[in-house]
Amino acid sequence: MSRVFEKIYVLFRMNILIFVLLAVTVIALFAYQNGLDVIEPLYLHDYPYLMAETDSADGGASAVKLSRTDSSIIVDYELKEGYAYPYVGVKIFLGDGKTRGKDLSRFDSIFVWVKPRGEGTVRLYMRGYDSTFSRPGDETSLKFNEIEFFPLEETYPAVFVPQEFRVAGWWVAQNEINVHKARVDLSNVPLIEIQTGTNAPLGYGTLEIKGLCFKGKKIEKEELATALVALWFITFFVILVIRFFDYSRERAANKKKREELEKNLRALEIEKSEYEKSSKxxxxxxxxxxxxxxxxxxxxxxxxxxxxxxxxxxxxxxxxxxxxxxxxxxxxxxxxxxxxxxxxxxxxxxxxxxxxxxxxxxxxxxxxxxxxxxxxxxxxxxxxxxxxxxxxxxxxxxxxxxxxxxxxxxxxxxxxxxxxxxxxxxxxxxxxxxxxxxxxxx
Amino acid sequence: MLLAFLILLLSSCAKKEPEVDFKPVQIHWNLAEGEDESQMPRKDNCVILLTGRLMGEAPVQSSQAGELSYEVTISRSTNNPETLEFRGICADLSMADAPECRWSATCDADLKIVVKFDNGD
Structure with a gap:
């Protein structure tokens, strides 16, 4: 029985290898498409490294009060005239909050639960640290990767992909950033800011922020493609090596067979010539x-x-x-x-x-x-x-x-x-x- | 008539075997008394050439005898020792007078053969 399996194995081992390779590829692609997710939530109700902010740093007079519930934080504010663009918001510190933040570049979706109790937009800043232009301890030198949106009234989160962010133009101009450095970079984010938007009306308002959630894949698409290509390459290399050894073995067997045939042929020819000779x-x-x-x-x-x-x-x-x-x-x-x-x-x-x-x-x-x-x-x-x-x-x-x-x-x-x-x-x-x-x- | 012509034509075109008349000939070569074979370096060549020549001679070819047998004596010429002289007579003495039964021949240093039938005209 085992001999039968051995024969089947010898006959089909190349095909088996290719079949296994195809199966692995399909499974990997399927798993990548439907799983292998990495989800990192950032629930703010118990997150310790956050603080409220107002436009007072810019000469404004707006006021803010931060409180926590079991599932969210409540930002009560009053926007007042003073600063040209009055705002309030929340600062969420990641990592050391200054130079070593969190790498968010490997996430492909960002979920934000913000429920407004008022009108206007909300700004989300992913502040990036880049040693070439950021100055340690100077928050204003952190890159402003920003997005501004109208939060939904429902309980559903707003979802963004990194490509939807842009770098604030005023910040680029103010810091004289090289154009090649002025693109969105989420590889080191020590600070996230959620603020009232540009058109937020003056007066009282409230933001209920449940938190953020970052969703990505355990491995990146490029890594998967590289791994699969490497797997295919290695498999075909193995097939090539097996084929080479098979060919060598086959050639040796054929050579032996041919030598035997030639030997037999020579013997037959000698026999024939002897027979012919003896017959004459x-x-x-x-x-x-x-x-x-x-x-x-x-x-x-x-x-x-x-x-x-x-x-x-x-x-x-x-x-x-x-x-x-x-x-x-x-x-x-x-x-x-x-x-x-x-x-x-x-x-x-x-x-x-x-x-x-x-x-x-x-x-x-x-x-x-x-x-x-x-x-x-x-x-x-x-x-x-x-x-x-x-x-x-x-x-x-x-x-x-x-x-x-x-x-x-x-x-x-x-x-x-x-x-x-x-x-x-x-x-x-x-x-x-x-x-x-x-x-x-x- | 036409049929006869065709048959004649076909038979004339057909490959035919050559018709040959043959006669058994024996030649017994003997050295003359006192002769030494070692003194005749061209003897063998002369014998071969003379045999061929003799077989082709008209008296031999047209001999009435069923077969011919010659006794041939070989000697050196007294005038020129390099020339060999051959004398042949039929073994069957009853045919002694037949033209082919008595002949003499010479074979010189250049292997030139001259045959003369002595019973001839």
Whole structure:
């Protein structure tokens, strides 16, 4: 069973990896879309670091009174003439309240529960500290990231995204801030101010502020994208490595298989050539047999017809061979055949073919040899055989018949002529050479 | 008529085997008395060339005998030892008067062969 799983694993592991990767990606995106939220509420009813503020610092005469309930703070105020833009509000300190505040840049939504008891807008300032232009201890140098809105009468909070904030133009001008620094920055907010707005009417009014809430994601979109891209990259790298090892293993296996096949092929070729050789060879003497002779004859015929190269045919027969067999037995007879073949092989050229024609008859096919040369060769062989002790029991002689091949002639006729010449040698007393001279009658 | 012509045409165009007349010939080479083979460096070449030449000679080709067998004597010329002299006679003495049965030949240092049939006209 486990083997089946192993096979399935081997077959599909790449697909499994890709499937897992896709699943992780989808789950991650889904989780990001529908979860992974970070919510940080800031309820003011029990928040200690806050204080009321009025325009008295700017020369105004407005008055304010701050009180707490179980769920909110109540800001009762009276806006009076004095300062050109009379206001009151609440300062909420974050962090140390001066230089090290809270990083709100990772939140994508800001909820504000402000319930007015009067008319007019409300201003929300996210005051940012930036060491390049902010001066420690000087609140006016904190950047004015502001938004002004009409609070709702209902209990629902007003919701803002950081992109809706802007930096107050008067503050930029007053502090001569570089344009590149004059954009909204919520990365270090030590102070939040909630004030009455620009159009707040003079007189009494109340703001009920429940608090603020910051909502963001545990990881940022860029971080998620980077993580997913890294995951895909690593996975494909792993796949690549696995593929590489698979390929190496496969290549080694293929190489081994190919080597085995080549080895088998070589063995088969050797076997084939040995078989072919043995099928064309006489097993006793090692000479060609008739099957082997056919291919040599065809080659020589072609040579004759194409190049007009003469081909001669020498047939020889051991004299009184039957008598040798009958007297000394077949083993001695075989010895004669073997020794005779060896002797002839040693006397003829490599290009000549020695064939055991059958029984005690041999044929020598001499390429590029006219009849007179074949006759000379036969005479030499005859004398060599006569003068060699092929077997110790008695002297062996041979009779020869020679014929030259004529272009276009049926090989049967050639054999016929050589055979007749051999017959003449036998008839005239054996141990002699007879050539079949020829002339064209037509 | 047309059919006969076609048959004649086809038969004349057909590839035919050459018709060959052949005669078994034996040549037995013997050194003359007192001759030494080692003194005849060109003997083998002369024998081969003479064999070929003899087989092609008209008296041999047109011999009435079923087969021919020659006894050939080889000797060096007394005038020029480099030239070999061959004398051939038929082994069958009953044919001794036939034109092809008695011949003499020479083979000089340049392997030039001259054959003369002595029973000829």
């Amino acid at each position: 060879e006489d097993p006793l003497t090692g000479c060609l047999n008739r099957a082997g002779f056919s291919s040599v004859l065809m080659r020589e015929q072609e040579n004759l017809s194409k190049n007009d190269s003469p081909v001669s045919f020498v047939i020889l027969d051991i004299d009184h061979f039957k008598q040798v067999n009958d007297t000394y037995g077949h083993i001695v007879g075989d010895e004669v055949l073997v020794n005779l073949a060896k002797l002839i092989q040693s006397k003829i050229r490599n290009t000549d073919a020695l064939v055991r024609w059958g029984g005690e008859e041999f044929v020598i096919l001499c390429g590029d040899t006219p009849i007179q040369n074949a006759q000379f060769l036969a005479e030499k062989l005859r004398m060599a055989i006569e003068n060699t002790q092929l077997i110790k029991q008695q002297k062996i002689t041979c009779s020869f018949g020679i014929a030259e091949m004529i272009a276009g002639e049926d090989p049967k006729r050639l054999f016929e002529r050589a055979d007749k010449a051999l017959y003449a040698s036998k008839e005239n007393g054996r141990n002699r050479v007879t050539s079949a001279t020829f002339r064209h009658t037509r």
